Amino acid sequence: METPSAQAEPKSGDGVSNNRRSEPPAPSATTASGSRWFLIKFLKTLGSIAITMLGLLFVTFIIGRVMPIDPVISIVGERATKEVYDAAYQEMGLDKPVLVQFLYYLGDVVRGDFGTSYLNGRPVSEDIRRVFPATLELATIGTLIGIIVGVPLGMIAAVKRDSWIDQVARVVALVGYSMPIFWLGLVGLLVFYGILGWVGGPGRVGIFYVDMVPPVTGMILIDSALDGQWEIFRDAVSHIILPASILGYYSLAYISRMTRSFMLEQLNAEYVTTARVKGLSEWAVIWRHAFSNIKVQLITVIALSYAGLLEGSVLTEIIFAWPGIGSYITTALLSADMNAVLGGTVVVGLVFVCLNVLSDLLYSFFDPRAK
Amino acid sequence: MKRSSFLYFRKLLPNASRRAALRNITVAAVASVVIAPVLLVIPAQQTQAATPDNMLVIANRIDDITTLDPAQSFEFAGSDVIRNVYGKLVNFNPGDLNAGYEPDLAESWEVSEDGMTITFTMRDGVNFHSGNPVTAQDVEFSLRRVIMLEKTPSFILTQFGFTKDNIADTIKADGNTVSITTDKKYATSFVLNCLTATIGSIVDMKTVMANEVDGDLGNEWLKTNSAGSGAYKVVSWKPNESVTLQANDDFYKGAPAMKRVIVRHIQESATQRLLLEKGDVDVARNLNPEDVAGITGKEGIKVHNELRGRLMYISMNQKHPVLSNPKVVEAIKYLIDYEGMQNSFLKGQYTVHQNFLPQTYLGAIDDKPYSFNIEKAKALLEEAGVGEFEIEAGVREAQERIEIAQTLQNAMAQVGITLKITVGTGKQILTRYRARELDLYVGAWGPDYPDPQTNAGTFAFNPDNSDEIKATGLLAYRNAWEPGALGEKTAAAVTEGDVEKRRAMYEEIQREFLTTAPFAIMFQQIEQAGMGDSVSNLVLGGAITAASYWPVTK
Numbered sequence: 001m002e003t004p005s006a007q008a009e010p011k012s013g014d015g016v017s018n019n020r021r022s023e024p025p026a027p028s029a030t031t032a033s034g035s036r037w038f039l040i041k042f043l044k045t046l047g048s049i050a051i052t053m054l055g056l057l058f059v060t061f062i063i064g065r066v067m068p069i070d071p072v073i074s075i076v077g078e079r080a081t082k083e084v085y086d087a088a089y090q091e092m093g094l095d096k097p098v099l100v101q102f103l104y105y106l107g108d109v110v111r112g113d114f115g116t117s118y119l120n121g122r123p124v125s126e127d128i129r130r131v132f133p134a135t136l137e138l139a140t141i142g143t144l145i146g147i148i149v150g151v152p153l154g155m156i157a158a159v160k161r162d163s164w165i166d167q168v169a170r171v172v173a174l175v176g177y178s179m180p181i182f183w184l185g186l187v188g189l190l191v192f193y194g195i196l197g198w199v200g201g202p203g204r205v206g207i208f209y210v211d212m213v214p215p216v217t218g219m220i221l222i223d224s225a226l227d228g229q230w231e232i233f234r235d236a237v238s239h240i241i242l243p244a245s246i247l248g249y250y251s252l253a254y255i256s257r258m259t260r261s262f263m264l265e266q267l268n269a270e271y272v273t274t275a276r277v278k279g280l281s282e283w284a285v286i287w288r289h290a291f292s293n294i295k296v297q298l299i300t301v302i303a304l305s306y307a308g309l310l311e312g313s314v315l316t317e318i319i320f321a322w323p324g325i326g327s328y329i330t331t332a333l334l335s336a337d338m339n340a341v342l343g344g345t346v347v348v349g350l351v352f353v354c355l356n357v358l359s360d361l362l363y364s365f366f367d368p369r370a371k
Numbered sequence: 372m373k374r375s376s377f378l379y380f381r382k383l384l385p386n387a388s389r390r391a392a393l394r395n396i397t398v399a400a401v402a403s404v405v406i407a408p409v410l411l412v413i414p415a416q417q418t419q420a421a422t423p424d425n426m427l428v429i430a431n432r433i434d435d436i437t438t439l440d441p442a443q444s445f446e447f448a449g450s451d452v453i454r455n456v457y458g459k460l461v462n463f464n465p466g467d468l469n470a471g472y473e474p475d476l477a478e479s480w481e482v483s484e485d486g487m488t489i490t491f492t493m494r495d496g497v498n499f500h501s502g503n504p505v506t507a508q509d510v511e512f513s514l515r516r517v518i519m520l521e522k523t524p525s526f527i528l529t530q531f532g533f534t535k536d537n538i539a540d541t542i543k544a545d546g547n548t549v550s551i552t553t554d555k556k557y558a559t560s561f562v563l564n565c566l567t568a569t570i571g572s573i574v575d576m577k578t579v580m581a582n583e584v585d586g587d588l589g590n591e592w593l594k595t596n597s598a599g600s601g602a603y604k605v606v607s608w609k610p611n612e613s614v615t616l617q618a619n620d621d622f623y624k625g626a627p628a629m630k631r632v633i634v635r636h637i638q639e640s641a642t643q644r645l646l647l648e649k650g651d652v653d654v655a656r657n658l659n660p661e662d663v664a665g666i667t668g669k670e671g672i673k674v675h676n677e678l679r680g681r682l683m684y685i686s687m688n689q690k691h692p693v694l695s696n697p698k699v700v701e702a703i704k705y706l707i708d709y710e711g712m713q714n715s716f717l718k719g720q721y722t723v724h725q726n727f728l729p730q731t732y733l734g735a736i737d738d739k740p741y742s743f744n745i746e747k748a749k750a751l752l753e754e755a756g757v758g759e760f761e762i763e764a765g766v767r768e769a770q771e772r773i774e775i776a777q778t779l780q781n782a783m784a785q786v787g788i789t790l791k792i793t794v795g796t797g798k799q800i801l802t803r804y805r806a807r808e809l810d811l812y813v814g815a816w817g818p819d820y821p822d823p824q825t826n827a828g829t830f831a832f833n834p835d836n837s838d839e840i841k842a843t844g845l846l847a848y849r850n851a852w853e854p855g856a857l858g859e860k861t862a863a864a865v866t867e868g869d870v871e872k873r874r875a876m877y878e879e880i881q882r883e884f885l886t887t888a889p890f891a892i893m894f895q896q897i898e899q900a901g902m903g904d905s906v907s908n909l910v911l912g913g914a915i916t917a918a919s920y921w922p923v924t925k
Contacts, residue, residue, distance in 0.1 A: 323612040
């Protein structure tokens with residue numbers, strides 16, 4: 001986590017050098033060829049997403065099939081007779097060659113059908129629709145906290161390098177990613193819920209509000225707001241704030257350290273000195289010049305940290321009884337429920353790919369040369 | 372430009388503007404740090420309330436639920452739900468579990484002369500949640516449905532000889548009565564005990580068939596819905612999240628006091644304890660010993676202890692040349708520190724119990740002839756003349772089982788036996804156990820249905836001990852033990868019509884088993900649930916059944 005350059009893709013190098021060149025490359029192409037260029041880029045992106053997902057599916061599928069577990073036993077139980085076992089074996093299509101099984105599976109996935117969970121007999125896509133919004137809600141708020149606190153903290157630490165505030169920021173960040181997250185979660189629950197009673201306990205909403213909001217997006221904060229049920233909204237906020245802060249703390253630790261090192265790199269660059277010599281205000285130097293140049297790198301860092309949280313934080317989910325995708329995949333894995341594991345993996349993979357595409361788009365927005 | 376010159380230029384900058392910029396950043400950071408706690412405080416006043424008086428909230432691990440269809444469910448958390456949702460022909464009274472079955476949806480029953488047919492007369496005026504009356508046809512449908520669906524727990528009924536081909540004759544409704552005919556004479560108590568199992572639940576035929584898809588007899592629909600006549604109906608089951616039950620005010624035994632029961636899936640013991648202490652749940656069912664100790668004596672909380680059906684045992688493989696010596700078997704029974712383990716790492720979770728029928732089962736006895744006695748073990752080993760030897764124990768990777776094996780290892784070392792402990796996953800160890808390859812097995816056993824036969828038939832019954840037969844479901848077989856006359860007695864107990872005689876038979880079987888069998892049964896499980904002081908009459912089901920919510924008051 002501590003090595004920024006390894007995480008922050010080669011583009012960061014461009015981001016640094018870029019500012020020395022004052023002008024973006026002149027748009028030489030005409031509008032017509034511009035739109036064709038855009039179409040090609042679009043198709044290329046789409047193609048690479050498809051190939052990535054296909055590879056992911058294939059690898060996960062094969063691992064799932066060669067794992068030394070018997071998915072049939074997990075459905076029919078140890079006491080099943082041979083007939084029951086064989087019927088289930090055929091029903092699951094396990095008697096066909098692996099490649100054929102994969103092609104069937106692929107066809108289903110393309111239609112949005114991840115099969116049925118062996119464990120609870122429900123369509124996996126339905127399960128994921130239920131658990132993913134819970135994780136999305138939590139990860140988004142966690143990341144927002146990480147950005148809102150982490151970026152300014154990193155900025156101050158860089159600008160006031162080696163001052164007391166830099167030391168404090170360092171300690172905060174160090175604690176953030178060296179403390180086991182389940183410990184932070186338990187202590188947080190004990191203090192803010194158990195002793196102080198400031199926040200709601202484990203779970204997404206209080207017990208009175210369970211099943212009271214019509215599910216639209218699956219995210220209780222949004223659904224209750226859409227429905228105008230502000231009491232539930234407030235209750236949901238009180239439940240999400242602690243786990244989100246814990247995840248937020250974890251991500252702010254990372255984001256603030258990254259911000260600090262990116263900023264230091266910029267502040268030590270010659271163009272900053274030049275800007276200062278030219279008599280620009282320190283505000284302009286820091287925000288307009290230096291900060292503008294770390295935006296691209298920051299996006300990479302934030303996207304990575306966001307994707308990490310969207311994968312589902314198993315320990316946080318378990319401690320806060322948060323029915324998210326992390327604990328869903330883990331439970332499925334431990335019960336050899338391969339359809340659920342595959343479905344979950346595909347969704348997580350899709351999230352990573354989408355975030356990548358999104359940050360690519362943002363690069364070109366912030367970095368004129370990437371257009 | 373080198374760093375020194377950079378510093379030179381920096382000095383030229385106006386100090387004031389640099390400070391201003393810093394101030395702005397500081398303000399932004401401080402503001403965001405301050406805002407977070409403020410957000411925390413806003414909703415504070417709402418999180419203090421306890422659960423409402425007519426609502427029971429339970430924290431439990433419910434990730435084992437795979438379905439709520441009574442013909443398929445075979446897990447603990449699922450049985451808890453189904454017991455409260457469906458009526459059965461005969462049922463256990465939560466107020467007196469030791470009393471055995473009593474009439475439920477069947478008002479009375481008669482046994483034919485040959486002992487093979489039981490005819491039940493249905494209780495009048497009981498309705499399903501849908502409003503449909505509970506009829507003999509529903510019973511016929513429900514029991515036939517179990518045989519037709521062939522799901523895992525169907526063996527509890529098929530052991531009486533019901534098959535797809537014969538159910539038209541063997542399970543029959545006639546007006547207000549329904550009769551079931553077994554393939555031979557069985558003890559009536561055996562058949563009726565089995566009908567109290569989850570699988571004996573009576574479902575609403577009309578509702579279920581209205582929701583049938585592709586001839587599945589409503590199996591898919593019943594996974595997540597309910598069609599019973601019990602005290603509660605299922606509002607929702609969200610896997611790994613919660614089960615919500617709504618009271619059936621027309622319940623024939625009277626409307627339950629708890630109008631809503633919510634079981635929340637809370638994995639962590641510490642989290643369950645916090646919720647209980649805050650009053651956000653009424654019952655916490657998976658507290659570990661540390662958390663039980665932590666809440667003991669706290670105001671407003673009590674600890675409820677209930678004996679459950681799970682047993683811990685050590686078995687000795689009779690294929691082993693030394694272990695097949697009865698003196699050695701007896702010596703090992705004296706090498707187990709029953710009391711010591713019960714009072715240390717198993718404290719509160721297990722109690723010493725040395726017979727294969729858990730307390731509250733028909734015929735259970737409380738004899739505990741064995742205690743930790745190194746001298747006696749030494750003497751027995753000398754008598755056997757086996758000298759020093761080495762054996763291997765297979766243990767699944769569960770903390771308390773490993774500790775039991777280690778305790779035994781220490782004791783054995785004192786009498787010259789070297790115990791090699793092999794720890795593995797459930798699959799690894801069980802595979803070897805089933806293949807009769809383990810010398811010693813440290814394990815647990817839970818009864819499958821509420822009749823003594825469920826344990827007697829596996830611990831004390833093994834009609835064919837040959838390698839080819841592969842009766843790996845029988846514990847006696849897994850240890851290559853031939854119970855001889857004891858096995859015949861076990862088979863006879865299954866057909867004894869008189870309940871009291873049958874009880875006496877099991878008592879006798881167990882007394883003999885205690886001294887002769889290569890099984891050292893050690894402990895019976897205690898469930899420790901934390902509860903709010905106001906919760907009363909919650910019975911978790913003892914060893915024989917599941918939790919009952921309808922008698923609960925707060």
